[in-house]
Amino acid sequence: MTIKEIDRMIPATRGEASRRRERRSVVKPKRWKRYEAAIIGTGAVVLFLAVWQGVATANQTAKWMPPFFLPSPTETAEAFGKLFTDPRQNIWADLGTSGFEFATGYIGASIVGLALGIGMGWYTRFQYALDPFVNFLYATPRIVLVPLFIIWFGIDWQSKVAVIFLGALFPMIINTMAGVRNTDGALLRVARSFGAPETLVFQRVVLPGAVPFILTGLRLGVGHALTGVVVAELVAARHGVGKLISDFGVTFQTPKVFAAVIFIAGTGVVLTWLLQRIENRFQSWRPQIRS
């Protein structure tokens, strides 16, 4: 959120009338103003693709570097299509494996992360006890644990799930805990003043207030979990998208590497976007912020 957006959320006056805020400007905005962000963004991407295509094509004649160094966007797109149509590729099996690992690890991390985060936020002593472990493991790149997990769980899905689980777990714990901790003191005082029992305070004041934080944790967890899948499979695996990229790489099939990377990035963007939508839905009570 930018300063401007925060500024817009703060009411300017305290009049008696209801103030559903609307965006204002001194002069009448030009019609294309609404689409400015989309136009400039798309333009930048198109420009980037054009330059990329130009450099890749020029390289094919000028031979500054071996052609497999830099496939052109069209080659990448072609490879992308082939990934899904070539019957020898059997990409669906790899997607299934990676998808299963991702889902298991991510859902597991959500359940455990929310439970621990809520516990640590609500019970200070529980937090004191777990803080050293959370800080230690959060600061450690979880990738260094992959060799250990392979020893413990083998190179099949179990070791991948463990990496994904640990990767997604910490942003969820930390955000959930922050959300529970962040409860407005004024609201707690009101609840106490009316003699609300602890369970009611938790259910109706603390938890709803923590929802935006929890959803942010879940969204950040997606990125960590995706990294976990790919990296764990890159190290050692029989199937999966990471394994696929590794195979393409060692056989110098760069267009396919590019295609697979774009596919993974796309998955991340879509999942994050979905969770962002859910987050926005849960914040309908906030004054409208345009992104």
Place this chain on the structure above:
Amino acid sequence: MRRPAKLVATGVVVEYWLARSESIFTAVDGVDLDVGDGEFVAIVGPSGCGKTTFLNAVDGLIPIAGGSLTLDGNELTGPGRDRAMVFQQPGLLPWRTVLGNVLFGVEAQGTMTKAEALARAKQQIEIVGLTGFEDAYPLELSGGMQQRVNLARALLTDPEMLLLDEPFAALDAQTREMMQLELLRIWNRSRKTALFITHDIKEAIYLADRVIVFTKRPGRVKCEIQVELARPRDLRVKRDSKFLAYEDQIWDSIQEEIVKPERLLAGMPA
């Protein structure tokens, strides 16, 4: 005419433990006062005099270190259904609508069936003048409207005594005057025993049957002024000569308190 006492405070002391200097800080030091049944009492005093602390003690939010507090003869030891507070900060749940927030007080107390609470809440919303805004969210409301919700939430619990902690302090001058008028209109319906904290002398005289002036920290009762202005009062009362005389009297009394530290300093060797 003295009404039977509802709230009785005798020698109430409230202390805070200051963690940094590891010392005890006395905020309220021996407050004696009583509030009669159906009486509207306002406490004024210089800022930081412990008047809000005293009110929090009456509400049971903070424990007292000495003395006693009774309501209808029952010792007050914690929050209870017999009191409801209207806070300075509205303290509304931002994810709940006006209706949901008005219901929160009775919901927390768990004393009313849902259907009854809903019916009464709608009535209460009408009384505080928020009809048509039942489904609005707090962030869509102005400060004055948020305080109406705050008031409705407290009134819905139908307490024996209403506690108001500078509820209009954060509002602009015009809205504040309107809200004072509104509060009196609403209060007139039930004539509930009320204890109102403010630093605004005019507000205290306008609203109350009796104004109690606190000394500067640690807070004690300095003096009491019986306000003999006929009810119902409209805003013109504020220009009445009697009103102005009360104002002068209270202002002089508070001024003595504010000037104190300078006298102290003047008496000290340079």
